[in-house]
Structure formats: C-alpha cells, structure tokens
Amino acid sequence: MALSNKEVNLFSPIQIGNLELDNRLVRSATAESLATEPIGRATPALAALLGGLARGGVGLIISGHAYVTPKGKAHPEMLSVHCDEMIPGLKTLAETVHEHGGRIALQINHGGRQCDEACTPEILAPSPVSAPSGRLPREMTPTEIADAVEAFGQAARRAQLAGFDAVQIHGAHGYLVGQFLSPHTNRRRDAWGGNFERRLGFLAAVCEAVRGEVGADYPVFIKLGMMDNLQSVPDGLNPDDGARIVSRLADLGLDAVEVSGGYGGGSDFIGRLAVGTKEPEAYFRELAQKAQAVTHLPVILVGGLRSRAIMDEVLTAGDADMISLCRPLIREPDLPNRLRSGEATAAACISGGRCWPKGMGQGIACKCEG
Numbered sequence: 001m002a003l004s005n006k007e008v009n010l011f012s013p014i015q016i017g018n019l020e021l022d023n024r025l026v027r028s029a030t031a032e033s034l035a036t037e038p039i040g041r042a043t044p045a046l047a048a049l050l051g052g053l054a055r056g057g058v059g060l061i062i063s064g065h066a067y068v069t070p071k072g073k074a075h076p077e078m079l080s081v082h083c084d085e086m087i088p089g090l091k092t093l094a095e096t097v098h099e100h101g102g103r104i105a106l107q108i109n110h111g112g113r114q115c116d117e118a119c120t121p122e123i124l125a126p127s128p129v130s131a132p133s134g135r136l137p138r139e140m141t142p143t144e145i146a147d148a149v150e151a152f153g154q155a156a157r158r159a160q161l162a163g164f165d166a167v168q169i170h171g172a173h174g175y176l177v178g179q180f181l182s183p184h185t186n187r188r189r190d191a192w193g194g195n196f197e198r199r200l201g202f203l204a205a206v207c208e209a210v211r212g213e214v215g216a217d218y219p220v221f222i223k224l225g226m227m228d229n230l231q232s233v234p235d236g237l238n239p240d241d242g243a244r245i246v247s248r249l250a251d252l253g254l255d256a257v258e259v260s261g262g263y264g265g266g267s268d269f270i271g272r273l274a275v276g277t278k279e280p281e282a283y284f285r286e287l288a289q290k291a292q293a294v295t296h297l298p299v300i301l302v303g304g305l306r307s308r309a310i311m312d313e314v315l316t317a318g319d320a321d322m323i324s325l326c327r328p329l330i331r332e333p334d335l336p337n338r339l340r341s342g343e344a345t346a347a348a349c350i351s352g353g354r355c356w357p358k359g360m361g362q363g364i365a366c367k368c369e370g
Contacts, residue, residue, distance in 0.1 A: 005318040010311050011340050014059075014321065016298055017219040017255045019165055021103060023059035024315065025336045028258065028302045028324040029107040029168065029223065031064040033077040033356075034363040038119065040067065040080025042089030045363060047096040053329060054102025057336035059322075061102055062223075062258075063093070065109035065170050068155040069148065072110030072176060073119045076360065081108060081155040090162035098163070105166035105221060106159040110148055112176030113137035113185070114263075126180050126202075127187040132263070145192060145202065148176065153209030160214045166255075167214070169206060172225035174263025177203055181245060182228055184236035196241065200248065207252040221300075222249060223258040226287045239290055247294040258300035258324055259287045281310045288320045300324050307346035308339050330355045331366035 011023045034046040053061050066081040067073040073080075080086050090106070097104040113125035117135065124144060125137035140148070156167045171177035179185040180202035186193040193199055203222075210220055226242025242261075249257055261284055284303035291299045301320035305311055311323045328335055328347035338344035352368035 005316050008315045010308060010315065010323060012315075014298065016166075016221075018217055019060075019103065019219045021059040023057070023336065023340070024322040025058045025060075025339075026258070026300055026302075026322050026324040027053050027058045027061045027329050028326040029062040029064055029170070030326050030330065030364060031075065031078065031356075032364050033064075033075070035077050035079040037076055037360070040073070040078055040082075041086065042079065042093050046079070047093050049333075049363070050093055050102075050104065051096040051100055052333045054097045054100035054104075056329070056332075056334035057340060058325075058329065059103070059336075060165075061097060061104040062168050062221075062324075063104060063106050063164075065107045065175075066090075066155065068108050068110055068151040071120065071122075071124060071144075072112065072115065072148070072151070074109065074111030074114060074175065075116045076119050077357075077363075078119075081106065081158050082151065084158060087158050087162050090158065090164070094163035094165075103165045105168045105219070106155075106162075106164045107168040107170050107223065108152060108155040108159065109170035110151070110176035112174075112179045114174050125176070126185060126193060129185050129187065132174070139188075142190070142192075149202070149205045149209050152206045153213045156210040156218075156220070157213035160218055166219035166221060167210065168221040168223055168258070169203075169210065169254075170223050171203060172223045172258075172260040172263075174225070174228075177206065178225045178237075178263065181225075182233075182237040184228055184233040196244065200245065203245075204252055207254060211253045216253075219255045220253065221256040221258065222254050223260060223302075224249075225261055225263065226259050226284075226291065227261045229262045239287060242287065243290040243294050246291045246297075250295060250297055254297065256298040256300060256322075257291060257295065258302055259284055259291050259320075260302050261287055280304070281306050282314055285314065285319055288314075292319060298322060302326065304351070306349060306351075309345070327351060327353075327355055327366075330364050331368075
C-alpha cells in the first residue's frame with residue numbers, strides 16, 4: 001500500500017518504474033572533473049568517489065554529466081559516453097556503486113553554447129545568441145540537430161549496456177536541451193522553434209530516441225530547468241511555461257523529473273551562497289509545487305536543502321517526492337547515513353561555493369572552513 005504524505009520521510013522507500021530505492025535522497029549530478037583528457041574516460045578516482053557516495057547511504061546517485069558527442073563537451077575532464085569505447089570504464093563505475101549496495105543513473109548532456117573553448121573550439125546552439133561567457137555560437141543545421149538527437153539515444157544505450165540503473169537527460173542550467181526550450185536562446189522560425197510546441201520538439205525527439213534504444217521499462221529521468229534567470233534574460237523561460245513542459249513529460253515517456261532553474265555562467269550561476277543564513281533553504285520549492293500540480297511523475301527537488309527537518313517537511317507537505325543534494329555530499333559523502341542514525345540533523349555545508357577545481361587534475365572537493 002502506498003504511503004500517505006504524512007507517513008513519508010526522507011528514509012521511506014520509493015519505486016520509480018522498476019527501480020526500487022530504499023530512501024528518497026538523491027545525489028544530484030555534480031561535475032566531478034575526474035575523467036581523462038582529452039577523451040573523457042572514467043578513472044579510478046571517479047570510481048572511488050562514487051563508491052564513497054554509495055557507502056554513505058544515498059538512495060540514488062546521479063553521475064556528473066557525460067557528453068554525448070565531442071561537439072557537446074562542456075568542459076575539460078568531463079566524463080564521456082560518446083562512443084562504445086567508453087563502455088568498459090563506465091561499467092566499472094556502475095559496478096563499484098553496486099558493490100556497495102547503491103543505485104546509479106548516468107546523466108547525459110550536450111553543452112551547446114556553454115561549451116568551454118578549451119575543449120570545443122566551435123560551439124553550436126539553436127540560435128546565434130551569445131553565451132554567458134561572451135562566445136557567439138553558430139546556429140545548428142537540421143542535420144546537426146538530428147545528429148545530436150541520435151547521440152543522446154546512443155548515449156542512453158551505452159549507459160544501459162554499462163549497467164547503470166537509469167539515465168537522466170540534462171535539460172537544465174542552459175545546456176543544449178534547455179537552450180531549445182527557452183525562447184531567449186531558441187529564436188528559430190523552422191520546425192525546431194518559433195512557438196512553445198516547436199521549442200519542445202528537440203526534447204521530444206531526444207526522449208523518443210532514448211526510449212527507442214533502451215526500451216519501455218528502463219528508467220529515464222530528466223533534470224529540467226523550469227525557468228531561466230529572468231533578471232538577466234526577461235525574455236527567457238518563465239515558471240508557467242516550465243510547468244507546461246512538466247505537464248508533457250509523462251507523455252514523452254519520462255519516469256521522473258528533477259526540478260531546477262537558472263543557467264550557468266557569470267551572474268547566472270545556479271548554486272546560491274550562504275544557504276540557511278542569508279538565503280532560505282529549498283529555494284526551488286515553488287517550482288516543485290508547480291510541477292506537482294501538473295504531473296503524476298515523481299518530482300525531485302534540488303537547491304539549498306540542508307536540514308533534515310526541512311527535507312522531511314517538503315516531503316510530508318507533498319511538495320516533492322525526493323530530495324536532491326549537491327554540495328553537501330561533496331563535503332560529507334556519508335551524510336545520508338548520519339541523518340538516518342540521528343548523528344546529524346543538518347549538513348555541515350556552508351554553501352561557500354568553493355567546491356569546484358581551479359586547475360586540471362584536482363577534481364571536486366570541499367575547500368571551505370567551518
């Protein structure tokens with residue numbers, strides 16, 4: 001019998017499609033920057049990091065984003081799923097997580113206009129709208145769009161063959177899927193843009209390609225940016241249109257949605273600072289509420305969640321079905337176990353935003369004191 005909202009807490013089990021999870025904590029996709037250069041192979045260091053998260057008790061790990069084609073490589077040391085040669089290394093990652101009783105999804109992505117010049121000399125996008133970095137992308141041709149769609153499908157096939165329990169399509173933070181969804185970055189007047197339905201077309205095609213490769217029963221999720229940073233781009237995607245997208249996800253064959261907002265780069269960086277002090281926890285909660293109102297799919301909330309009390313409150317209120325953490329699990333990969341035992345009541349993360357590597361070969365790590 002399904003639990004009522006009042007009975008649900010952070011460590012209640014949940015089933016998404018055929019994927020059974022023993023708690024509702026998710027490690028949100030976090031770019032580990034631990035793959036090899038230039039091709040993006042998985043490394044022992046990455047396997048060790050993911051294994052540590054599995055030992056730490058999180059219900060589901062979502063890997064850092066993996067590029068589906070070299071034309072969509074967002075940054076150096078990014079994991080790759082662009083060819084079959086990557087499967088053995090990816091298999092090691094999945095096996096490492098499974099050895100410790102964990103479950104893992106591979107996040108698949110194309111950077112579009114937000115690709116770093118260091119690894120992607122020419123950047124592609126739906127329309128030639130400058131990226132936050134100032135780089136001007138070239139508008140994709142219909143053939144290039146079709147190639148990108150196919151690349152997502154093949155990436156999902158490889159993830160399944162490598163033993164991942166699910167895949168997550170990255171449709172947030174200003175990467176290519178999000179670029180097609182946003183009226184700010186998609187100004188096309190052909191079959192791929194011009195109105196809401198045509199802007200949705202790229203995501204619909206990606207979902208069809210992925211389902212065609214992995215079959216009907218394999219779990220497929222999306223991380224969806226339900227809004228752009230409207231202070232910077234007032235013509236961008238707004239929460240109401242974000243909710244319209246959510247309302248269509250089940251029909252597109254998706255099994256769960258992780259809701260987020262904003263897009264990366266410059267003043268539009270998504271991870272807010274000083275959460276729990278100057279900034280409130282759960283800063284995308286209203287987006288999750290909008291999503292819950294229009295879909296029966298499990299809704300995963302990410303964004304500034306730090307205390308067990310707030311996490312449980314979100315779940316019992318029915319505002320989300322799962323809780324996703326990024327920076328807290330960089331600092332404390334064993335936080336889920338400590339929250340479960342009562343040893344901890346909140347994350348030690350102070351949201352300083354100093355997790356990301358400053359140079360090659362460093363990987364993500366907490367560098368904040370206190």
